[in-house]
Amino acid sequence: MAEQPTSIDITSLVKRHGATLAVDHVSLTVQRGEFFSLLGPSGAGKSSVLRMIAGFEAPDEGTIRIEGRSMEGVPPNRRPVNLVFQSYALFPHLTVAENVSFGPRMQGVPQGEIASRVRASLDMVKLSSKEERLPSQLSGGEQQRVALARALVNRPAVLLLDEPLSALDQQLRQEMQVELKSIQERAGCTFVCVTHHQEEALTMSDRVAVMQQGRVLQIGCPQDVYESPNSIFVARFIGVSNELRGIVRRIEGKRAVLQAQDFPGEVQILLPDGTTLHEGNVATILLRPERLRLSTSAQSLSGEQSLAGSVEKVLYSGSDRRYLVRCGERLVWNVRVPNDESGRNGLQRGDAVHVRWQISDAVVLSE
Numbered sequence: 001m002a003e004q005p006t007s008i009d010i011t012s013l014v015k016r017h018g019a020t021l022a023v024d025h026v027s028l029t030v031q032r033g034e035f036f037s038l039l040g041p042s043g044a045g046k047s048s049v050l051r052m053i054a055g056f057e058a059p060d061e062g063t064i065r066i067e068g069r070s071m072e073g074v075p076p077n078r079r080p081v082n083l084v085f086q087s088y089a090l091f092p093h094l095t096v097a098e099n100v101s102f103g104p105r106m107q108g109v110p111q112g113e114i115a116s117r118v119r120a121s122l123d124m125v126k127l128s129s130k131e132e133r134l135p136s137q138l139s140g141g142e143q144q145r146v147a148l149a150r151a152l153v154n155r156p157a158v159l160l161l162d163e164p165l166s167a168l169d170q171q172l173r174q175e176m177q178v179e180l181k182s183i184q185e186r187a188g189c190t191f192v193c194v195t196h197h198q199e200e201a202l203t204m205s206d207r208v209a210v211m212q213q214g215r216v217l218q219i220g221c222p223q224d225v226y227e228s229p230n231s232i233f234v235a236r237f238i239g240v241s242n243e244l245r246g247i248v249r250r251i252e253g254k255r256a257v258l259q260a261q262d263f264p265g266e267v268q269i270l271l272p273d274g275t276t277l278h279e280g281n282v283a284t285i286l287l288r289p290e291r292l293r294l295s296t297s298a299q300s301l302s303g304e305q306s307l308a309g310s311v312e313k314v315l316y317s318g319s320d321r322r323y324l325v326r327c328g329e330r331l332v333w334n335v336r337v338p339n340d341e342s343g344r345n346g347l348q349r350g351d352a353v354h355v356r357w358q359i360s361d362a363v364v365l366s367e
Contacts, residue, residue: 005032006068007158007190008053013062015048015214022048024214025062030158030192035184037193037201040211041237046194049211050160053192054083067157082151083160086167088143090135096122096146097131103154121149124186141172145183152187159184161193165200177203198238202226210234227288228363235286235363242292242333244269244285244307248277258283262331263307270305275364286363289336294323294353306356309333311349323347325355 008030015023023045030036038046051057055076064071122128125145202222229235246260309327323335
């Protein structure tokens, strides 16, 4: 099978800001036509990577190739990229159409071609009916789409987005996550997005790179990164994760006997297929809240594992209820149950329960 063509190849990229190592030997590849997100907390180095791709900062070490061409010494205006800023940076005194046509005019594109490009770009973002309006007459979501059209009209090989939805309220933000991915698919352009918002990255991206302290910890499709995190940091940063940490006392076939850190006595843990643990390993069992279920019965079904506990708190959040269940003295697990199920179980604070999960749903990390 032929390899998919790449838009961006980054090799051993390093950037120092004084004594701080902002980007620490980052290597990654972005496929052509892919929606790729750099996800991480503030200070993870993701914006520095974006600025180096754009040409606003020069790497101290490493290489960047875009569409097969080295970007060493290439200024921002000569790179086949466009950047959509967090603030949109629209010209307030120009109409939508004038904002979008600004780039091609500066590049000396013939007037007839500019008009057709502007129409195509506004059609792509579904704003062709508002080309004569000023930015102040548009909603936040519409202003964001004008900024996208203004970038796409230049026909870049790569569109760079720096926290593109951060200025929007929550409801509009969720709507624009879907719309932004649709625009990317219609444009057929490579998008590289920087965000610290986990839901945003998971919803929009074909692949996600999770960064921390200048390093890339994991790259994968959203489902793989969420369901199979390769570290405690990734598990905690991408959503909520329940953890059971301890020392492996012995292995009995597929069963690991764990001396749990926050649970009294030994806990027997049945391991998912493919897990390799050895006596003396420090191991952490990770489980997402939606993978757990609650039962008042001590009887386990085939392929299940369980811990005994009691309901400490019930939190209603519209579509579901979250149960905080205390297992032992210090271990509190978060269990999320859809309301159509939680309404039937009638569980209340203080009830004795068993937290259950499918063995195959556990992620086991050995330190």
